[in-house]
Amino acid sequence: xxxxxxxxxxxxxxxxxxxxxxxxxxxxxxxxxxxxxxxxxxxxxxxxxxxxxxxxxxxxxxxxxxxxxxxxxxxxxxxxxxxxxxxxxxxxxxxxxxxxxxxxxxxxxxxxxxxxxxxxxxxxxxxxxxxxxxxxxxxxxxxxxxxxxxxxxxxxxxxxxxxxxxxxxxxxx
Numbered sequence: 001x002x003x004x005x006x007x008x009x010x011x012x013x014x015x016x017x018x019x020x021x022x023x024x025x026x027x028x029x030x031x032x033x034x035x036x037x038x039x040x041x042x043x044x045x046x047x048x049x050x051x052x053x054x055x056x057x058x059x060x061x062x063x064x065x066x067x068x069x070x071x072x073x074x075x076x077x078x079x080x081x082x083x084x085x086x087x088x089x090x091x092x093x094x095x096x097x098x099x100x101x102x103x104x105x106x107x108x109x110x111x112x113x114x115x116x117x118x119x120x121x122x123x124x125x126x127x128x129x130x131x132x133x134x135x136x137x138x139x140x141x142x143x144x145x146x147x148x149x150x151x152x153x154x155x156x157x158x159x160x161x162x163x164x165x166x167x168x169x170x171x172x173x
Contacts, residue, residue, distance in 0.1 A: 063147035068097045070146040070153075071131050075100065075138050078158045085172065095133055102131040105139075115139075125154055135160055 076095055079087045105112055107124045116122060127142040139157040 066150060067147035068102075070142070070150060071102050071129055071140060072097065072100060074140050074153045074156055075131050075133060075136070075158075078138060078156050079133075079136060082158055100131055100133045102129055104129050119157065122157060123155055 072095060076087075076092050079095070080092065105128050107113075107128070112124070112128075116124065122139065123141070125141040125143060127145055129140050129142075129146075131138045131140060137159045139155075139159075140153045141155045142151060143154045144151060
């Protein structure tokens with residue numbers, strides 16, 4: 001018995017044309033699933049996506065608050081330790097983020113190299129800051145990033161701003 005080649009050939013050609021036609025027809029239309037069009041501007045997935053990014057916490061603000069908390073807490077501790085008569089609890093409440101100035105300092109700064117020569121006991125770390133309150137200057141260094149973690153400082157050095165070079169009064173020990 002002979003195999004009918006002609007009907008098999010016709011069926012295979014028609015099926016290949018059918019596959020090509022179905023691929024071309026699907027390219028221009030938006031995808032529909034159960035009557036839902038994904039190009040709709042009012043879809044819930046878009047709303048969820050936008051809400052998620054609107055509610056993410058602002059990490060810059062959180063990092064700044066942690067940094068200020070670490071610096072001010074360390075400064076208050078040193079002020080209480082060095083100048084206990086003047087630094088009453090009421091005076092320490094005045095030390096806050098609006099009453100202090102601070103800046104991160106780096107090891108390669110000409111001024112920090114000068115400090116290193118004068119104060120050989122200071123050990124530089126990656127995270128070093130100078131904080132100023134009233135007549136007090138404080139150098140604080142940390143092992144880890146103080147804007148990420150609440151921590152105690154590695155080293156603190158507090159100095160006083162003098163009225164004149166000849167009249168220096170030190171606080172009572």
